[in-house]
Amino acid sequence: MPPLGLAYVAAVARREGLEVRVLDGALRRWPPARIRDEIRAWRPDVLGVSVVTPLVEDARALIAEVRASAGRVIVGGPHPSAADTVLDEIPGADLAVVGEGEHTLLDAMGWSAGDPPPGVRSRGRSFTPRPPIQDLDALPWPARDLLESGSYRYPLAGTRRFASLLTSRGCPYTCTFCDRSVHGRTWRARSAASVLDEWASLVQDGARFVVVWDDGFLEDRDRAAAIAEGLLARNLNVTWKCEARVDQVDPEILRLLRRAGCRIIAFGVESASPRTLRSLGKGTTPERAARAFTLAHDAGIETLAYAILGAPGEDLGDVAATVRFCRDLRADWVQFSTLAALPGTPFWPPRGGTAPGPLDAETRRLTVTDLPSDQLEDALGSAWRGFYARPSTLVRVIPRVVRSGCVREVVGAALRLTR
Ligand code: B12
Numbered sequence: 524m525p526p527l528g529l530a531y532v533a534a535v536a537r538r539e540g541l542e543v544r545v546l547d548g549a550l551r552r553w554p555p556a557r558i559r560d561e562i563r564a565w566r567p568d569v570l571g572v573s574v575v576t577p578l579v580e581d582a583r584a585l586i587a588e589v590r591a592s593a594g595r596v597i598v599g600g601p602h603p604s605a606a607d608t609v610l611d612e613i614p615g616a617d618l619a620v621v622g623e624g625e626h627t628l629l630d631a632m633g634w635s636a637g638d639p640p641p642g643v644r645s646r647g648r649s650f651t652p653r654p655p656i657q658d659l660d661a662l663p664w665p666a667r668d669l670l671e672s673g674s675y676r677y678p679l680a681g682t683r684r685f686a687s688l689l690t691s692r693g694c695p696y697t698c699t700f701c702d703r704s705v706h707g708r709t710w711r712a713r714s715a716a717s718v719l720d721e722w723a724s725l726v727q728d729g730a731r732f733v734v735v736w737d738d739g740f741l742e743d744r745d746r747a748a749a750i751a752e753g754l755l756a757r758n759l760n761v762t763w764k765c766e767a768r769v770d771q772v773d774p775e776i777l778r779l780l781r782r783a784g785c786r787i788i789a790f791g792v793e794s795a796s797p798r799t800l801r802s803l804g805k806g807t808t809p810e811r812a813a814r815a816f817t818l819a820h821d822a823g824i825e826t827l828a829y830a831i832l833g834a835p836g837e838d839l840g841d842v843a844a845t846v847r848f849c850r851d852l853r854a855d856w857v858q859f860s861t862l863a864a865l866p867g868t869p870f871w872p873p874r875g876g877t878a879p880g881p882l883d884a885e886t887r888r889l890t891v892t893d894l895p896s897d898q899l900e901d902a903l904g905s906a907w908r909g910f911y912a913r914p915s916t917l918v919r920v921i922p923r924v925v926r927s928g929c930v931r932e933v934v935g936a937a938l939r940l941t942r
């Protein structure tokens with residue numbers, strides 16, 4: 524996936540006249556020594572590194588390697604936003620940007636004395652939070668041209684020519700497992716006109732599938748409808764995917780989205796257990812989920828179910844019920860996960876009962892569960908296999924994966940699951 528966060532901060536820095544380069548380590552899969560050589564060749568005045576929690580150890584090691592080749596080292600992204608310990612964890616970093624980075628990065632680069640500006644964390648200084656950005660239309664579009672745009676792959680896209688997009692930020696709901704330290708709990712949106720202009724430029728640049736990554740694309744139903752109508756009016760109805768809560772859909776909006784090209788909606792189903800949904804603060808019910816999936820299918824939209832297996836309080840019977848439930852929903856795609864311990868949530872710091880998920884082998888993702896970790900890993904593996912290794916699913920999935928150019932990645936994941 525193109526790293527939109529980096530592309531946003533890069534766009535703002537470039538607008539200020541700075542020379543900016545982006546190196547997507549996750550895409551290139553380079554060993555640290557290769558990244559070090561590249562940074563040595565660049566010798567940047569400022570090195571910015573985006574950090575997610577499961578990769579904080581990798582970030583620490585990488586920054587230690589390249590420290591001497593850069594002027595100031597600034598970390599940003601989900602982990603520095605959520606963990607006030609980040610500068611202890613990454614001794615090579617000088618400053619941490621907390622929350623949205625567009626304006627704060629520039630302030631951090633310009634800061635030299637006194638207390639740091641709002642949103643910037645520095646060792647031994649007081650920290651003041653920075654309020655979320657209100658006028659999202661005023662931000663430049665992500666600097667996708669600094670990324671290796673043709674190199675990303677998304678198995679659901681059915682094409683290599685896809686792009687990702689953000690039309691709103693923040694989420695007001697109360698799911699306890701979800702870290703919203705970057706974008707916060709206040710939903711803010713771009714205008715439909717601004718979204719449509721960016722969408723048009725993506726289509727003009729060749730995108731045939733658009734992934735909308737908003738936490739709350741359907742939070743304002745009228746705005747979502749205006750975007751869909753605009754896509755139709757401007758003939759921009761390439762296929763696309765968005766995310767939604769199961770309590771945000773109704774037949775009319777789904778039919779409109781479908782007409783405007785929406786091909787897949789991803790819903791956070793999480794669990795078949797009402798008790799788990801309550802304890803996770805999800806605010807939905809299995810019945811709502813069932814209704815949302817039926818309505819989406821009736822509208823001709825494929826569904827992706829996100830489910831969490833083995834959340835605290837769940838036994839293997841609950842896990843099996845959730846797996847069955849996803850099948851009963853007739854979800855076209857599923858993503859089974861365990862509950863990750865993340866800062867910014869009550870599950871941090873993780874206490875006992877943790878194990879990395881089998882699909883997260885390259886990250887240090889910690890799982891919170893009451894189940895023995897080997898049993899949960901087995902259940903997770905068989906849930907994925909049981910869903911995708913069915914002839915009826917394979918017939919549908921394989922051509923999509925091939926057209927998306929993701930065969931290597933998907934085979935790699937399948938091998939990890941059969942180990
Ligand atoms: C799309 C997405 C993905 C995609 C693409 C990831 C990518 N490369 O961008 C995929 C599916 C690949 C993915 C994978 C994972 N993801 Co993800 N993902 C998201 C999602 C839904 C949107 C990300 C996005 O584009 N946001 C919009 C941009 C504008 O925001 P941003 O990336 O946070 O960037 C802003 C700031 O963070 C900051 N910033 C970011 N980088 C930098 C760098 C510098 C130097 C500075 C100054 C500022 C800065 O400025 C940016 C602009 O305001 C978020 C949820 C969310 N709402 O953000 C989860 C989220 C980021 N993912 C999360 C996780 C855990 C993961 C995985 C670790 C999952 C796993 N395997 O266990 C992997 C890690 C992959 C990786 N190497 O980064 C968590 C991170 C929590 C945490 N504390 O780390 C989030 C927040 C979901 C959640 N609520 O729990 N993810």
Ligand code: SF4
Nearest residue numbers: 694696697698701738
């Ligand atoms: S899981 Fe989804 S609905 Fe719940 S708080 Fe996070 S983004 Fe919002």
